[in-house]
Amino acid sequence: MTEATHDDRHPMTGNRTDAGVDTGIERHEYDVVVIGAGGAGLRAAIAAHDAGARVAIVCKSLLGKAHTVMAEGGIAAAMGNLYADDNWRVHFRDTMRGGKMLNNWRMAQLHAQEAPERVLELEEWGALFDRTADGLISQRDFGGHRYARLAHVGDRTGLEMIRTLQQRAVDLDIDVFMEFTVTELFRDPSTGSGGTGGRISGAFGYWRETGRFVVFESPTVVLATGGIGKSYQVTSNSWEYTGDGHALAMRAGASLINMEFVQFHxxxxxxxxxxxxxxxxxxxxxxxxxxxxxxxxxxxxxxxxxxxxxxxxxxxxxxxxxxxxxxxxxxxxxxxxxxxxxxxxxxxxxxxxxxxxxxxxxxxxxxxxxxxxxxxxxxxxxxxxxxxxxxxxxxxxxxxxxxxYVMGGVEVDADTEQSIVEGLYAAGEVAGGMHGSNRLGGNSLSDLLVFGRRAGHNAAYHSMRTKQRPTVSAEQVKAASAAALHPFEVEGGENPYTIQTDLQDVMQRLVGIIRTEAELRDSLAEIERLKERAKRLSVEGHRQYNPGWHLALDLANMLVVSECIAKAALERQESRGGHTRDDYPTPDDGWGALNLVLTLPSDSDSVDLKHQPLPVMPDDLKTLFEES
Structure with a gap:
């Protein structure tokens, strides 16, 4: 494969890089690297910056084109502007009931308590909400909410939210790496105790325009990459939603929970x-x-x-x-x-x-x-x-x-948003737990704001408390480069577009809105065959402007996430929220007390699954469900 020559300047800033020192690979050092520039990513980056960290935002497309703009209806927050009886307790109860009580109760509580403040914060930063006759932020009805509580801007709320957060991030002069894909997270095996050992030390990826590799050295990474919808034929999701954050987390040693719960709007x-x-x-x-x-x-x-x-x-x-x-x-x-x-x-x-x-x-x-x-x-x-x-x-x-939307995602601590891997955080759709088995409309945007802020703050504090920064080894960079370039080394192999089309057909047909044991077993067998075919992926041409190569790398993520969804859907023998089994048509109290935890062992390419008890809700919150 022939490489085009390139200049050693940063494509955005024009600053000289150390390409000549490390075989042309660009390097950057930050306290916090945020992967994703939707609502959660931008809010995390702003929070980390406000806490004193040096922050980079990395996004797959252009800044401002995040999928958050598709969330049109409003931001759910119990502000009581239309109904004085509305409060965080009612919002909490609605969220838990909407999630069929499988939510992480602490996340649902924090979300309901903090959402109003996050909305007012947006207003302070310039968001132009619709107004009531009294001049308050207007709120509209949405499914599953007892009161009208969605703060809105016509049917363009997500766009206004992104516009406001983006402008805030630009004003703060936070570094942004646009049209950039992260393919691997690095861990320093000599440090930390998270996951299978070792804490986060950075990330590896490439500029989509030039194909040039970049290493980020950072003791913390915040995943805010969104969902998995491009594994299905019919989806509202944009092209970026290939499960990147879910798969990156798993390969770094983190766990996913409850991936069977996929919401069909x-x-x-x-x-x-x-x-x-x-x-x-x-x-x-x-x-x-x-x-x-x-x-x-x-x-x-x-x-x-x-x-x-x-x-x-x-x-x-x-x-x-x-x-x-x-x-x-x-x-x-x-x-x-x-x-x-x-x-x-x-x-x-x-x-x-x-x-x-x-x-x-x-x-x-x-x-x-x-x-x-x-x-x-x-x-x-x-x-x-x-x-x-x-x-x-x-x-x-x-x-x-x-x-x-996928309700499942990276398993995180409710208060800090840190995964089981030290230094790895997640917020927004890529994180699991908040929505249980079904998300109420409008809760997504407030979720991004509440937990994006928490993830950014805690990532910054963790970075500043780190006395000895973890390191990225030359061997790790070499292995990541080789893995990314592998499709160019295969001649006459499979076309990535064909495999994606076949995967979408399998997921739509066998792991869709209504599921059965026989179809789910068939789906897992089909996914295994697709994984074998993916080992023989072949990409032609050069690294510059090569969408076939981009898809080839995305497919690795889509396949592991699809396996997680199908395996968890087969295991959960009940119907609950976004998971409907035709052969088990009703909810089951036993299953309602369990999370399904998915991991990817370092010595295997097959997903492991185990049961884990749901966190127990305190008695004072349980009493809320005794009220009418």
Whole structure:
């Protein structure tokens, strides 16, 4: 393979590097390296900087293009701006119930307590929220939340959040490495006691434009890489979501928990095929949209689960389109938790009552004025008009479930966000525990803010307490370089795009929204065959501008994460939240007390799984669930 010549200057800053000293490999030293520049990554970097650390942000695409911008509905925080009765205890209870009580109770508590302060902090930094008539931050209804508590900016909340955090990071002059992929985390085996021994010493990766390798030396790394959706055919996730952080953590000795819980957002676009899966925000339902089948029936009243029926009054006002809970708050059934709505839509489609393109109808046109829709849902109006030639002020949308979010992730300490590996932290979607088996809409953005801040602060403090910095050896760098370049050494091998297509087919078909033992066993056998094929991946051309090479490296992550999902889904013999087993259709109290922990032994490429008791909730919090 022939390498193009290159200059020894940093592609962004123009500063001279030490390429000539270490065979052309660029090196940097920081106190904290944050991998990912979405809401969690930016908030972590700001917190680490404020704590006095030298910080680098590394992101796979351009700064500002993080997947957080797709979170359109709002930031869940019990501010009480519309309902004075709302408080962190109610938010905590809603979150635990939404997660079917499998959440890490401490994470759910911290999240509910700290979310309002994080929203006000964004406002102080320049975020322009919608307002109530009294001038307070406006809050809207979302599924599973007892009160309207989502602080919002029309249906562009995630974009405003990223804009605000990005500007803050730029103002603080935090170093940013854009269009850069991390392929490996380094550990110093002579230090620390985390995981299988040794603490974090840095990270290795490459510039996507030039293919040039870079070593970051740092005693702490914060993973904020998002999710795993590109392992599925139909997903709302962007191209970056290939499970990088999950896999990096496992290969560094960290553990994942509860990867079987994959949330299929109820409403993704189903037409045209080029945008199938693109998110249709829950705000459409929060602002009055209703779901109908091909026969024009508003079917969600047929799918209110027994748990929620117990929460309702004696009468369900179907004519008015609401059910009324015990505190006399009227709620549409379209705002049940996402797992319930997704299963209901899936059932209608399977029963032959779906729309022409394999979805159902989401109708807001018959319930709200065109001016209201264009004012409250401007992004949705333009999205459908431009991409599907549908005017949502005049006609319904065709929508269906789309792979949206993974509740499982890196096992972290609830207060510090540190994994079992010393110096390795995780926040946001890549971290597990906070959402249990199902995430409530709006909790994602507040999760990013609350735990991004905690991860950044604690990573900075850990770095500053480190008296002897761990080191990266020449042998580690050489091995990481060889592993990254391996696809160029194979001639006439497998095409990475073919393997990705086959993996997406396996996950969509066999590990999708409804699962069975036979299909999950088949999926694991298929994944093993794909892993063997991936050993023979072949990439042509040079390292510069080579998307085939990028995918070849991403595939290693997608395969290990897909194995985790399928293996955990096979093991959990119950239905709970985002995990539905057709052969075990109900929740089981025994399984409800267990986390499934997944690790990757250093001497194997096969995932190990074990059971671990759920952390026990203190009695004072248990009493909250005795209240109506």
């Amino acid at each position: 109820p409403t993704g676009m189903v037409w045209p095929p080029s945008v199938k899966g693109l998110l249709v925000t829950e705000s459409v339902r929060g602002d009055g949209g209703v779901l109908k089948n091909a026969e024009g029936e508003r079917f969600m009243f047929d799918y209110i689960p027994e748990f929620f029926k117990k929460e309702t009054a004696d009468t369900i006002e179907e004519a008015e389109g609401w059910y009324t809970d015990k505190k006399n708050h009227r709620r549409p059934p379209e705002l049940l938790p996402r797992d319930e709505v997704a299963r209901a839509i899936n059932s209608e489609i399977k029963a032959g009552r779906g729309s022409p393109h394999g979805g159902v109808y989401l109708d807001i046109a018959s319930r709200r004025s065109p001016d209201f829709i264009r004012r409250r849902l401007p992004s949705m109006y333009h999205q459908f008009k431009e991409l599907a030639d549908v005017d949502i002020t005049q006609e319904p949308m065709e929508v269906g479930p789309t792979c949206h």
